[in-house]
Amino acid sequence: MKNDLAESTLTARELAGRLKIPVHQVDHLLGEMKGDVEPDRAVLQGMDETRYALRPHKYEMVIFDWSNTLVDESALDEAICEDIAQVAGRARFRELLYRLEAARDYRWYDYIYLGAQFGIDEPRILEFHDEHKEKLRWLEDAQAVLRYCARASTCVMATNCAHKILEKRFELAGIDGQLFQRVVTSTETRDIRSKRRHFELLLREFSFNPEHVLLISDSYDCDLLPALMLGIGSLWLIPGFERSFWGSPGLPADNNFYALNLSRKGKRKPCMITSSHRHVLGWLRGTPSG
Numbered sequence: 438m439k440n441d442l443a444e445s446t447l448t449a450r451e452l453a454g455r456l457k458i459p460v461h462q463v464d465h466l467l468g469e470m471k472g473d474v475e476p477d478r479a480v481l482q483g484m485d486e487t488r489y490a491l492r493p494h495k496y497e498m499v500i501f502d503w504s505n506t507l508v509d510e511s512a513l514d515e516a517i518c519e520d521i522a523q524v525a526g527r528a529r530f531r532e533l534l535y536r537l538e539a540a541r542d543y544r545w546y547d548y549i550y551l552g553a554q555f556g557i558d559e560p561r562i563l564e565f566h567d568e569h570k571e572k573l574r575w576l577e578d579a580q581a582v583l584r585y586c587a588r589a590s591t592c593v594m595a596t597n598c599a600h601k602i603l604e605k606r607f608e609l610a611g612i613d614g615q616l617f618q619r620v621v622t623s624t625e626t627r628d629i630r631s632k633r634r635h636f637e638l639l640l641r642e643f644s645f646n647p648e649h650v651l652l653i654s655d656s657y658d659c660d661l662l663p664a665l666m667l668g669i670g671s672l673w674l675i676p677g678f679e680r681s682f683w684g685s686p687g688l689p690a691d692n693n694f695y696a697l698n699l700s701r702k703g704k705r706k707p708c709m710i711t712s713s714h715r716h717v718l719g720w721l722r723g724t725p726s727g
Contacts, residue, residue: 496670496721498591498645500636501617502654503598506674507579508610512572517548520565525555541631543623547599563605570609578714582653583616585718591643593619595635595652597659600624619643633663640667651708653717661707673707674717 504510522530533554537545544550552562586592596603600622607614614620619639626634640647647668654660654674661671709720 495649496590496651497649498593498639498643498651499586500639500650500652500664500669501583501586501592501594502652502656502660503594503596503603503606505655506576506653507583508573508575508606510573510606513566513569513606513609516569516572517562517565520568521548521552521555521557524557530555541629543597543627543629544599546597546602546623546629548602549599559601563601566602566605566609573606573609575610576714578718582714582718582721585721587616589721591618591645593617593621593639593643595621595630595639595660597623597629629659631659631663633667636664636667636669640669657707665707671707672717673710674714675710675712 501507518530525533530551533551534545536542548562548565549559552558583592594617598606600620601624603620603622604614619642621635621638623629623635626632626638628634630636636652640650648670651670651672652660652664653672654664657673661673664671709717711717711720
């Protein structure tokens with residue numbers, strides 16, 4: 438789905454001012470979003486920031502997000518939404534998504550719930566996943582980061598995904614769920630991550646000092662900001678810019694630029710902002726160059 442970032446009404450110079458980066462980097466990013474130029478990871482890598490207030494080896498627990506942090510499942514989501522829309526009708530399905538999204542209802546992420554509203558049972562929703570399994574892919578070097586963290590610390594996951602859907606996606610990704618000592622889904626908290634309950638539950642269960650906990654996620658407002666407000670160390674991993682969900686108006690045109698600029702300020706700044714899993718792995722090992 439076309440990224441709203443490409444439709445920004447701000448000029449490249451205005452965006453560069455918000456980001457405090459050279460105008461040519463903004464030109465390239467906007468060109469990439471519009472499809473005018475090939476993706477250039479060096480552009481985003483040039484934004485990498487590292488702060489060593491707390492050395493990586495002191496992180497006793499690492500919390501992972503799932504989608505867009507470890508895997509790209511946007512094409513899978515798109516295909517399953519199309520399958521549901523074929524049964525429900527596009528207008529009816531879109532109306533349901535809008536209503537749940539506006540209410541910040543965690544069931545917005547639950548395909549089993551969404552399907553049930555239109556008479557599609559759970560087995561069929563899981564069949565949709567099997568039919569489009571090739572559309573889920575690991576992000577480059579993500580598995581190496583995950584396996585390193587699973588060896589070096591308590592490794593857990595906090596996700597808005599529904600529990601049964603996540604189990605199916607673990608299966609499609611060929612992931613061993615035992616890598617995670619705990620997985621907290623919105624099925625359990627009955628809320629979305631931005632309300633903090635996922636993170637509060639993990640801190641309560643494991644009794645770690647929040648300063649010795651690290652969250653790795655692609656979403657500043659949904660994950661990093663609430664975690665930072667709890668004192669959790671946060672690493673903002675941006676493998677690309679967010680896509681809008683099926684049938685959703687998507688993010689405001691300059692949302693990612695605004696969030697990136699905001700995240701650089703004050704106490705709500707992540708430990709690192711990067712586009713590279715390899716850079717993350719190097720930083721965790723104590724060799725930031727990767």
